[in-house]
Amino acid sequence: xxxxxxxxxxxxxxMACGIRLAQAGQRCAIVSQGQSAxxxxxxxxxxxxxxxxxxxxxxxxxxxxxxxxxxxxxxxAVIGAENCARYxxxxxxxxxxxxxxxxxxxxxxHFRITxxxxxxxxxxxxxxxxxxxxxxxxxxKSVCIVNIEGFLDFYPEFIAEELRKYNIECRFGSFNHPDxxxxxxxxxxxxxxxxxxxxxxxxxxxxLAEALRQxxxxxxxxxxxxxxxxxxxxxxxYLRERVGLPIYLLPTLPPSIPGIRAQxxxxxxxxxxxxxxxxxxxxLSSEIEQGRVARIFTANHGNxxxxxxxxxxxxxxxxxxxxxxxxxxxxxxxFGADTVSRPSRSEWYTLHFFDRHEYxxxxxxxxxxxxxxxxxxxxxxxxxxxxxxxxxxxVQEGCGAGVSxxxxxxxxxxxxxx
Amino acid sequence: MNNTYDVIIxxxxxxxxxxxxxxxxxxxxxxxxxxxxxxxxxTGRNHGLLHSGARYAVTDHExxxxxxxxxxxxxxxxxxxVEETDGLFISLPEDGLEYQSVFVEACRxxxxxADVIDPKEALRLEPSANPALVGAxxxxxxxxxxxxxxxxxxxxxxxxxxxxRTYTEVMELLREQDRIIGVRAxxxxxxxxxKFYARVVVNAGGIWxxxxxxxxxxxxxxxxAKGALLIFGHRVNNLVLNRCRKPADADILxxxxxxxLIGTTSSKVPYDQIDxxxxxxxxVDLLLREGQKLAPQLATTRILRAYxxxxxxxxxxxxxxGRTVSRGIVLLDHxxxxxxxxxxxxxxxxxxxxxxxxxxxxxxxxxxxxxxxxCRTAETPLPGSTESREEVDRKMRSKPVVQRRSSISRHGDLxxxxxxxxxxxxxxxxxxxxxxxxxxxxALENLEVNNLVDLRRRTRVGMGTCQGxxxxxxxxxxxxxxxPVCARKAKEDLVSFLNERWKGMAPIAWGDxxxxxxxxxxxxxxxxxxxxxxxxxxx
Numbered sequence: 001x002x003x004x005x006x007x008x009x010x011x012x013x014x015m016a017c018g019i020r021l022a023q024a025g026q027r028c029a030i031v032s033q034g035q036s037a038x039x040x041x042x043x044x045x046x047x048x049x050x051x052x053x054x055x056x057x058x059x060x061x062x063x064x065x066x067x068x069x070x071x072x073x074x075x076x077a078v079i080g081a082e083n084c085a086r087y088x089x090x091x092x093x094x095x096x097x098x099x100x101x102x103x104x105x106x107x108x109x110h111f112r113i114t115x116x117x118x119x120x121x122x123x124x125x126x127x128x129x130x131x132x133x134x135x136x137x138x139x140x141k142s143v144c145i146v147n148i149e150g151f152l153d154f155y156p157e158f159i160a161e162e163l164r165k166y167n168i169e170c171r172f173g174s175f176n177h178p179d180x181x182x183x184x185x186x187x188x189x190x191x192x193x194x195x196x197x198x199x200x201x202x203x204x205x206x207x208l209a210e211a212l213r214q215x216x217x218x219x220x221x222x223x224x225x226x227x228x229x230x231x232x233x234x235x236x237x238y239l240r241e242r243v244g245l246p247i248y249l250l251p252t253l254p255p256s257i258p259g260i261r262a263q264x265x266x267x268x269x270x271x272x273x274x275x276x277x278x279x280x281x282x283x284l285s286s287e288i289e290q291g292r293v294a295r296i297f298t299a300n301h302g303n304x305x306x307x308x309x310x311x312x313x314x315x316x317x318x319x320x321x322x323x324x325x326x327x328x329x330x331x332x333x334x335f336g337a338d339t340v341s342r343p344s345r346s347e348w349y350t351l352h353f354f355d356r357h358e359y360x361x362x363x364x365x366x367x368x369x370x371x372x373x374x375x376x377x378x379x380x381x382x383x384x385x386x387x388x389x390x391x392x393x394x395v396q397e398g399c400g401a402g403v404s405x406x407x408x409x410x411x412x413x414x415x416x417x418x
Numbered sequence: 419m420n421n422t423y424d425v426i427i428x429x430x431x432x433x434x435x436x437x438x439x440x441x442x443x444x445x446x447x448x449x450x451x452x453x454x455x456x457x458x459x460x461t462g463r464n465h466g467l468l469h470s471g472a473r474y475a476v477t478d479h480e481x482x483x484x485x486x487x488x489x490x491x492x493x494x495x496x497x498x499x500v501e502e503t504d505g506l507f508i509s510l511p512e513d514g515l516e517y518q519s520v521f522v523e524a525c526r527x528x529x530x531x532a533d534v535i536d537p538k539e540a541l542r543l544e545p546s547a548n549p550a551l552v553g554a555x556x557x558x559x560x561x562x563x564x565x566x567x568x569x570x571x572x573x574x575x576x577x578x579x580x581x582x583r584t585y586t587e588v589m590e591l592l593r594e595q596d597r598i599i600g601v602r603a604x605x606x607x608x609x610x611x612x613k614f615y616a617r618v619v620v621n622a623g624g625i626w627x628x629x630x631x632x633x634x635x636x637x638x639x640x641x642x643a644k645g646a647l648l649i650f651g652h653r654v655n656n657l658v659l660n661r662c663r664k665p666a667d668a669d670i671l672x673x674x675x676x677x678x679l680i681g682t683t684s685s686k687v688p689y690d691q692i693d694x695x696x697x698x699x700x701x702v703d704l705l706l707r708e709g710q711k712l713a714p715q716l717a718t719t720r721i722l723r724a725y726x727x728x729x730x731x732x733x734x735x736x737x738x739x740g741r742t743v744s745r746g747i748v749l750l751d752h753x754x755x756x757x758x759x760x761x762x763x764x765x766x767x768x769x770x771x772x773x774x775x776x777x778x779x780x781x782x783x784x785x786x787x788x789x790x791x792x793c794r795t796a797e798t799p800l801p802g803s804t805e806s807r808e809e810v811d812r813k814m815r816s817k818p819v820v821q822r823r824s825s826i827s828r829h830g831d832l833x834x835x836x837x838x839x840x841x842x843x844x845x846x847x848x849x850x851x852x853x854x855x856x857x858x859x860x861a862l863e864n865l866e867v868n869n870l871v872d873l874r875r876r877t878r879v880g881m882g883t884c885q886g887x888x889x890x891x892x893x894x895x896x897x898x899x900x901x902p903v904c905a906r907k908a909k910e911d912l913v914s915f916l917n918e919r920w921k922g923m924a925p926i927a928w929g930d931x932x933x934x935x936x937x938x939x940x941x942x943x944x945x946x947x948x949x950x951x952x953x954x955x956x957x
Contacts, residue, residue, distance in 0.1 A: 037940065040937070040940055040941055040945055041945075042944065042945045046944075114945060114946050114947035115945065115946055116909060116946045116947055116948060118946070118947030118948065119947070120944070120947045149842065150841070150842040150845050150855075152845070152847060152855075152892040152895055152896070153888070153891070153892065153895075154895075155891075155894075155895045155898060156899075157895075157898040157899055157905040157908075158895070158898055158905050158908070158909055160905070161905035161906050161909070181841060184841035184842065184844070184845060185841060187818055187821065187841075187844045187845050187846045187854060188845075188846045188849050190845050251945060253888055253891055253892075253941065253945070253946075254888070254941060254945075256945070317936065318932050318933045318936045319933055319936050319937045319940070321933070324929070325927075325928040325929060325932040326928055326929065327928055328928075345699060345927075345928065346699060348927070349924055349927060349935075350924075351696070351920070351921055351924055352917060352920070352950070353916045353917045353919070353920035353938075353939075353950075354913070354916075354917070354943065354948075354949055354950040357939075359927075359932065359936075360936070360939070394944075395939050395940060395943045395944045396943075398944075400940075400944070
């Protein structure tokens with residue numbers, strides 16, 4: 001099989017890169033093993049929440065410019081501040097064209113509310129999720145927080161505890177339904193995706209609307225766990241209309257319904273643009289000729305190679321197995337690329353879970369055009385994007401989604417320019 | 419006065435819990451004070467090996483005899499905490515076979531059944547054993563769950579009138595001339611001091627007993643010996659595996675519930691480090707290297723966590739250099755030893771002999787207060803072990819099968835008390851360990867659970883392969899739901915739990931463990947927005 005570009009990895013970075021290339025008319029393939037970090041998405045996309053020193057960032061574009069000064073190995077610095085600002089303007093359009101309705105401004109962070117009620121600075125949030133322009137500036141004075149009975153991955157009491165700090169009156173509600181009782185027959189089935197499927201049925205959604213209307217009497221608004229509309233788009237609007245009150249969603253513990261939906265939307269968009277998406281396949285080996293990746297072989301296609309002029313490594317970090325930690329070193333398993341890491345395991349982490357651990361910034365070694373380095377030499381036609389890049393702390397700096405999107409757009413532009 | 423007791427026991431390990439039970443069965447009014455949760459010291463940080471005594475047969479006849487006697491008793495009185503697996507002492511080519519005959523002879527002398535079996539038969543019994551083995555001896559080793567055992571003793575003590583106060587730390591021994599008359603303790607929950615009085619104060623603080631005795635100006639020369647262990651992600655072996663040679667480092671592989679454990683290393687540590695056990699990369703290497711000789715597949719088995727305990731070895735009174743240590747039971751009556759009435763120390767020994775230690779200590783208490791009741795703990799089953807597993811299983815037929823099995827193995831006949839009337843109560847909080855909402859609620863109500871780590875010790879929530887990936891959050895949610903006033907505390911508690919888990923994961927964080935850690939960081943710090951700023955501020 002021959003393509004212009006083959007992308008390995010179907011997470012946010014791989015998808016965004018594939019969509020941009022396909023839009024430009026490239027014949028493009030994505031080989032995806034299936035699970036990616038999107039499955040534990042929060043319903044928002046972070047660009048930059050904190051600088052490496054811990055200072056809060058209110059203007060991510062300004063923050064990225066500061067990073068370019070202080071941290072030359074950060075992906076944003078490698079991409080360049082001006083490019084970053086440009087891609088940050090472009091990225092929301094790419095998501096919206098895929099049907100992911102996001103709002104936000106790369107010059108000013110807003111705050112998403114977490115399943116524990118905490119406020120986290122973010123860039124783009126999906127329509128319907130509870131956000132505030134500033135910490136504590138809630139769009140209501142009193143709210144009813146409703147959970148699904150027996151659902152353990154959402155925490156009304158924890159949310160209320162935070163909201164009450166800002167004098168928001170909180171009340172609790174709950175919802176049960178005979179169809180949920182069916183799920184509960186199997187003790188491990190009360191998880192987000194299964195419940196969400198129940199609410200895809202009109203009658204069940206109507207029953208929920210009715211219960212919400214009764215329980216929310218006297219409140220300004222409702223908060224629900226993000227368990228509605230896994231396969232349909234109109235659930236939230238329908239509920240809002242039937243209840244006659246603003247309804248806000250909060251993410252749950254994984255699997256994340258907004259994440260699954262975003263994944264589906266991007267996949268759909270990529271295919272609609274003519275891209276070929278190989279789901280559930282993984283790369284077993286590759287052949288490198290004269291400093292270029294010539295072809296790769298996958299589990300599902302045996303001896304039929306994927307050939308392309310360019311390849312993009314979008315396999316993620318440890319969770320997605322784009323990086324593998326052995327006893328004493330960090331390995332990139334697909335191409336055996338060089339990695340940026342520390343030699344001694346005792347330097348990989350500290351003894352406190354919430355510390356900034358060095359291992360989180362480990363990644364694939366690249367040149368300043370994000371081309372992958374192997375055995376000290378640049379592979380001319382292999383680029384790296386997303387979580388597998390080195391030099392950043394996605395969680396502490398609140399820049400995971402941003403690095404994925406911006407590096408994807410940057411690499412797409414490099415490929416198209418060549 | 420309600421702060422006066424016959425006896426105050428300091429320390430909530432197996433020994434302290436055993437003394438509280440023994441005392442209350444003999445009608446003695448007892449108060450147990452523990453600075454943290456029960457089983458947090460050496461009790462909860464060892465192999466969980468139900469010694470047959472074979473390991474000590476050659477080097478320490480007396481300990482071997484004590485072990486085999488207690489082994490037989492435990493199988494009767496604590497059946498739900500014990501798994502009768504049997505054990506193999508295997509000889510590898512590098513060990514030779516000379517030791518085997520010495521070993522078998524010593525076992526027989528101590529009254530321990532020791533059957534020499536053919537290497538082929540050994541591998542059939544235990545396929546995970548090193549196929550290079552040249553000899554094997556089968557002995558009645560087994561597995562004991564120290565958390566269950568201690569918790570059961572505590573339950574029974576309380577049922578018979580003992581008072582148990584966890585998170586209450588003894589700060590001072592109250593003294594009147596040459597007599598200890600009580601203690602001043604700090605309640606870590608209420609943040610206040612309280613005084614308690616008793617005719618006898620028992621120091622059952624394990625290695626911390628050194629510091630407790632010092633509060634009375636008494637020197638008990640203890641030598642902290644650190645032992646590190648690794649837990650593997652699934653049950654590799656079904657029989658306990660030992661090396662048939664002089665006891666050495668990392669030569670015992672013990673199965674337990676869903677996991678296997680290799681241990682231990684042994685190194686002296688300074689007394690001021692006993693609350694600060696860090697596992698070094700060298701210790702991990704040693705454990706893995708030696709462990710693979712017992713069961714080669716450990717090389718490719720995922721490690722879940724590393725931890726270390728501190729053995730309370732006691733230097734003989736007549737050897738100030740501390741070179742002569744005893745692994746045997748040490749009972750000190752400070753009236754005769756130091757001229758201090760009303761104060762005794764029980765230490766040394768091991769988990770295997772906790773009941774015997776409790777019996778000795780209680781006998782001495784009885785002598786001091788003039789109680790003539792006989793000890794009954796050798797034949798009275800612990801709560802949870804009063805009915806056979808089959809009988810309990812029959813009573814619980816309506817529950818899902820795997821959950822039934824798990825909860826019976828954890829709680830014995832008390833599993834019937836777990837409310838499972840609704841499908842919500844049957845929903846699982848922890849999938850790896852099959853812990854239901856009903857079981858969590860039972861533990862919260864009946865088993866003195868103050869936080870998530872306590873809950874883990876009672877139910878195994880968060881102990882499985884995922885190491886509390888999502889179940890910790892769910893359990894925190896349930897605790898917050900039961901007491902919405904304490905939602906903030908439940909959140910802080912979740913942060914502490916994650917920090918605690920990470921300490922055990924960090925020494926072995928590569929491969930899948932590092933994957934899980936990265937995932938947990940995403941879930942808890944990014945999606946949930948937790949940080950330990952609040953906890954740090956609180957400290």
